[in-house]
Amino acid sequence: MAAAVVPKFVGTRVKRREDPRLISGNGTYVDDVKLPGMLSMVILRSPYGHAKINSINVEAARKIPGVVAVVTGEDLKGKLGSLTTAAPAEHIPYHPPLAQGRVRFVGEAVVAAIATDPYKAQDALDAVEIDYDPLPVISDPEKALEDGAPIIHEEFKTNISTRAQVASGDIDGAMRSADRVIKFRLVNQRLAPVPMEPRGAVAQWNQGSGQLTLWSSTQGPHLLRSYLAEILKLPENRMRVIAPEVGGGFGAKLNVYAEEVLAGYLAMTLKHPIKWVERRRENLATNTHGRDQIVYVEAPVKNDGTLLGLKAKFICDAGAYLQLLTPLIPGFSGMMMTGCYKVPAMAFEQLVVFTNKMAPDAYRGAGRPEACYIAERTMDMVALELNLDPAEVRRKNFIPKEAFPAQIPSGLVYDSGDYAAALDKALKIIDYPKLRAEQAEARKQGRYIGIGLCSYVEICGIGPSAMLPPTMKGGGWESATIRMEPDCKVTVLTGVSPHGQGQETSFAQMIADEFGIGIDDVTVLHGDTAIVQYGTGTFGSRGTSVGGAALMMATQKLQAKMKKIASTMMETPPDQIVFHQGTMALASDLSKSIPMQKVVDAAYGYKVPIPGVEPGLNESAFYEPTACTFPFGTHACVVEVDPDTGVVKFLRYVAVDDCGRVINPLLVEGQVHGGIAQGIAQALYEEVIYDENGQLLTATLMDYAVPKAEMLPHYELDSTVTPSPVNPLGIKGVGEAGTIGSTPCVVNAVHDALKPFGIKNLDMPLKPERIWRAIKSARKA
Amino acid sequence: MFPARFQYHRAGSVKEALGMLQQFGDDAKLLSGGHSLLPMMKLRLAQPAHLVDIGGINDLVGIREEGGKIVIGGATIHDQVAGSAVIRSKLGLLAECAAAIGDIQVRNRGTIGGSLAHSDPAADYPAAIQALEGEIRLESGSGARTVKANDFFVDLMTTAIKPGEILTSVSFTPHTARTGYTYLKHRQPASGFAVVGVAALVTLDTKGNCERVRVGITGLGPKAFRATAVESALTGKKPEAATIGQAAAHAADGIDALADIHASAEFRAELARVYTRRALQQAISTIKV
């Protein structure tokens, strides 16, 4: 009987193995964790942007039946460490999990109530009396820099948390030799990541063993354990963090939050499991936000469109306290702001500034969307000012494909690329020359059609450990363990913590191909520090590129061992043995084989000792990347602006992305779709708004405009494939590309549509009213 | 997201519900689809001690034709109105409006009585109810009364409903011959409610002139209203583009427009004018004379 032929899986559109359990309600999220004796925690939050706390009276609250504890910042003084940032900064504020004496943003945790159910806990909070003295509020980072501005952390005597200055090449010379210097101001507005599943934590203290277990909706369970252990003053080997199903994170769940500390601490002191599940209002107010950078750009150019340099001054909003990576993110924006272009000189200066708002941190793209926005708005500004075609300006300035690996002025080395190829492909799909003709025709009829381009490059596969701040726990490497179980089934333990990226599928594809077995013969485990060896987690599109490389290293070790065993059984040198269709076969004659099971039996049974080979089949590897990868692509879209209402309508959206080698095109497309949706949302809809009193005006999803399907275009996707020479698998990464490429693309399209009005630079989100007002004043002029 | 303690009562009939309202007085709130009330309770902005659920009362659910009128029960969900063959063929404007409310989940729970009683300034139904001159029936322990749409909407989230009354039905005169209509809405991008919504209904006479023009506008001011200045500017006229434009220019006349993070008062007023012009044009374009 011929053995069933096992197909090759890598490169094919395998459906996500995660989805059946998730869409049939069989996933276990934090809120599904139910433990005997579990209590509920609910948090009372500051209604003020900035205020002094005179007194907190919790007496009445404590008397409510069913209420177990009502805790304030005073109660915790000296018992817990401060929440902190992993990135270096000149001024790092003390950040207690519950406010002490002062609140500095709306939503800051002030009182925690623990009761037998969340309703009673909320009753307790309703009975808490707090006497606040409101203080002057700063919600605009530029105002925070003015003389006499109220100081948010008095001990620093300034609102500047930290500053950076980077320069390379002769930027002053570039300014002097330029035909023109184009100057403009860009605002990357503040966004809320809004994962479908809000955050949550369940903490359980085992009094007998002195072990704390914390279920948290997190992107990095090991990092979380390391930081929490320090704050809670527990050894790491007595702390277990489990990331169960995580319903999206987008960077906001790559952090260490007050509620995780509180749940852990209170479970230990009250000796009851504690559950806290975030409400959507809390999610919008107290999850780290994204972006929030103001940039003053100066672009020296020659009249033919050649960019001679790029200079930028950034004012980056840090919010009231620094979260894990708050001061780190703007660095990526500066380092990558020259985009796909050969720019001889660059210089930037950054001020990271405290305000009375929630701290921004990593949000899908984390600094690169802002960088790309600078590069790509610059390209269109140059085209507009010099009356050149935006596609031509890009082509003229691209780093040519012969130049790779290419070091850019900031010192980063782009691994590989062919930017013109992606641009050409996008232009061809969209039929650019014809489109320009149609646009001209439409303008004559009073229709305002705009064509937008964005050629992006970004950083993935983060990264060599040296790229991360020296003060940060963990490293840029990733880990994997692979076990061939006694029945020939494979268990993979990965240090990344997928929460939508699909590595349970893509890793199984890779392993199935390596051993010539089926996908269902492979199980991928992750997200539990008691099961999985230390890992860094999922962010910066590192899951497959770095986590996958670690897995391949471990796999090679395991395969080498199995070949060694097989070689004694087959009496053939190990290097002549291959894995084939569930057997181990002679490379030169695949019919000469033994079933893999026989080799596995020998390893586990070990009745016949194998000299020089330990029993068992279990191998681990830690992979340290040598360099980052730099995916790229071109997005192109066509919009029409309704001049009477300012409404933007999509006519087409084309994305050509190059993420290197592809394991599963379906997963890649899913990432691109979601990314574009979030990028378009920034261009047109989303904006976290605080008023001048620090009140959050977008406090619910009735006001924060996450896009619905009808607000998004149909996506036409295509790709080029330029494998990364620095990644063992040739993979670059794709988690953030859609977000990075789409925002400038849409903004450029809208400005192109508005060109007849002489409108050059509107800020995002390009809401109907903003466009309508600009048209109105242009018509008046 | 954790409402304060309350007691839930399920009424089997209008009479029983009225009795409960009498018994619990100010401590009671009617519960219909719950899509406006429950969010307020979860934020503890509303803390009724008693909820009287009228959603299961058969008499309050459904669409019937009665004495030349179309009568819709107060607890009829939006989706039923949007999908009803009777409404679609005889009262198309209301079907179009109902279909524009929220999303499928909202339309599957929210009710016409709840929407009108809640009277959110951005709700869709009120625009169509105004344009269609709907009549709202209110019942209480002491009897029943009928209120005209124009008298029903009093002010911001305030209606003619008195304590102890239940909105049991809304009735309408079906569309007549040579009538065209549409409901156009500028959606608030987050909530899906109307920044401005315009319901236009036009009947032409046999010569093709505007015989009857009705325009209901929601979202612009504190309550939905009939744009009578627009209506009278177009009535009796030939519906030419310029005339329609001149009439629509009055859409925001005399209205103290609302403002929020989604639209300023000035922009809302402009949207009202633009959408009124477009709604009238579209309504008229569908009429076959």
Ligand SMILES: Cc1cc2nc3c(=O)[nH]c(=O)nc-3n(C[C@H](O)[C@H](O)[C@H](O)COP(=O)(O)OP(=O)(O)OC[C@H]3O[C@@H](n4cnc5c(N)ncnc54)[C@H](O)[C@@H]3O)c2cc1C
């Ligand atoms: C996500 C979301 C999106 C929405 N989008 C839209 C939209 O785009 N457009 C729109 O118009 N609406 C929208 N709505 C509101 C929706 O239409 C509501 O269902 C409606 O406004 C209220 O109807 P209800 O049956 O749910 O009322 P309930 O919430 O049950 O009650 C609302 C109020 O009316 C009172 N009440 C209810 N029935 C009666 C009655 N028969 N007599 C007297 N008083 C009564 C109640 O006591 C309560 O005070 C949305 C709601 C949600 C949650």
